[in-house]
Amino acid sequence: MTDTIEQKCLLKGVKLTDQRRLIAKVMSEASDHPDVDELYKRVSKIDPKISIATVYRTVKLFEESGILTKHEFKGGKARYEELNEGHHDHLIDVKSGEIIEFVDEEIEELQKKVAEKHGYTLVDHKLELYGVKKNLNK
Amino acid sequence: MTDTIEQKCLLKGVKLTDQRRLIAKVMSEASDHPDVDELYKRVSKIDPKISIATVYRTVKLFEESGILTKHEFKGGKARYEELNEGHHDHLIDVKSGEIIEFVDEEIEELQKKVAEKHGYTLVDHKLELYGVKKNLNK
DNA sequence: AAAATTAATGATATTGATTATCGATTTTTT
DNA sequence: AAAAAATCGATAATCAATATCATTAATTTT
Ligand SMILES: [Mn+2]
Ligand SMILES: [Mn+2]
Ligand SMILES: [Zn+2]
Ligand SMILES: [Zn+2]
Numbered sequence: 001m002t003d004t005i006e007q008k009c010l011l012k013g014v015k016l017t018d019q020r021r022l023i024a025k026v027m028s029e030a031s032d033h034p035d036v037d038e039l040y041k042r043v044s045k046i047d048p049k050i051s052i053a054t055v056y057r058t059v060k061l062f063e064e065s066g067i068l069t070k071h072e073f074k075g076g077k078a079r080y081e082e083l084n085e086g087h088h089d090h091l092i093d094v095k096s097g098e099i100i101e102f103v104d105e106e107i108e109e110l111q112k113k114v115a116e117k118h119g120y121t122l123v124d125h126k127l128e129l130y131g132v133k134k135n136l137n138k
Numbered sequence: 139m140t141d142t143i144e145q146k147c148l149l150k151g152v153k154l155t156d157q158r159r160l161i162a163k164v165m166s167e168a169s170d171h172p173d174v175d176e177l178y179k180r181v182s183k184i185d186p187k188i189s190i191a192t193v194y195r196t197v198k199l200f201e202e203s204g205i206l207t208k209h210e211f212k213g214g215k216a217r218y219e220e221l222n223e224g225h226h227d228h229l230i231d232v233k234s235g236e237i238i239e240f241v242d243e244e245i246e247e248l249q250k251k252v253a254e255k256h257g258y259t260l261v262d263h264k265l266e267l268y269g270v271k272k273n274l275n276k
Numbered sequence: 277a278a279a280a281t282t283a284a285t286g287a288t289a290t291t292g293a294t295t296a297t298c299g300a301t302t303t304t305t306t
Numbered sequence: 307a308a309a310a311a312a313t314c315g316a317t318a319a320t321c322a323a324t325a326t327c328a329t330t331a332a333t334t335t336t
Contacts, residue, residue: 120269131258189286
């Protein structure tokens with residue numbers, strides 16, 4: 001594990017309130033990719049007074065500060081996860097919805113090359129793989 | 139060029155009405171990736187009586203029939219294009235919004251490999267590159 | 277070919293996620 | 307401590323997309 005979101009906020013000068021700190025903590029502890037409703041549920045368990053508006057505001061703030069990243073997977077609502085130094089992409093099980101993270105340096109390199117070939121500098125990319133589990137027993 | 143959308147409908151047994159035929163024609167002639175509002179504008183010029191509801195219904199029908207494909211690029215509304223045999227991905231100019239199509243067989247292969255490595259069969263994928271134009275005169 | 281049935285359309289209401297507003301509360305600055 | 311600024315909770319507004327429903331068009335049955 002790396003820096004906690006709270007520490008990142010300190011570092012980046014993002015002011016923390018009790019509500020933000022709680023959202024930060026819950027997101028730091030999450031190992032999945034919760035959407036806002038799910039996140040709201042989790043923080044509500046600890047602070048039942050928190051407003052869904054604050055959750056929306058805070059993930060947006062954190063995203064704009066480069067602390068969280070937002071995913072818009074096929075057809076669903078926006079999901080969030082902590083942004084750490086190691087970039088990764090996602091393989092999504094179309095049956096179960098399970099999300100597997102992966103990195104493929106070769107693909108990353110080729111993406112840059114494609115952009116260059118067209119006269120562009122790559123500034124961002126989105127790679128999502130959708131798959132079905134293979135039958136392992138023969 | 140390949141088959142027209144109207145012909146594809148015939149082939150796939152998708153019933154055509156005047157409105158659907160018009161939407162099919164406009165989409166077949168499009169070389170870009172219009173969203174529903176833009177498409178509605180284009181067909182309205184020819185048939186001012188057409189309803190936006192019909193446009194929404196028809197792109198959905200065509201998509202479910204494998205005739206159109208829907209793109210959900212970052213932050214915007216859904217965009218559509220005709221689905222032809224040759225698959226391609228997109229490089230988006232973040233300044234101008236211009237969309238460049240590309241195919242990279244190497245990336246395509248590697249994606250399959252990544253899925254396999256995790257015990258999955260790749261059934262779909264989304265690859266979007268976001269770039270800024272390079273300064274060519276240097 | 278007329279009647280009955282089914283499908284598609286246009287207009288509009290509804291939904292669902294997200295953003296905006298606004299008065300109240302908390303925090304920071306004078 | 308008063309004034310100003312920031313954040314909050316509650317809720318209204320927005321926006322894309324879907325659902326509803328009465329009307330019109332197409333298809334099937336008599
Ligand atoms: Mn992830
Ligand atoms: Mn395209
Ligand atoms: Zn990547
Ligand atoms: Zn591809």
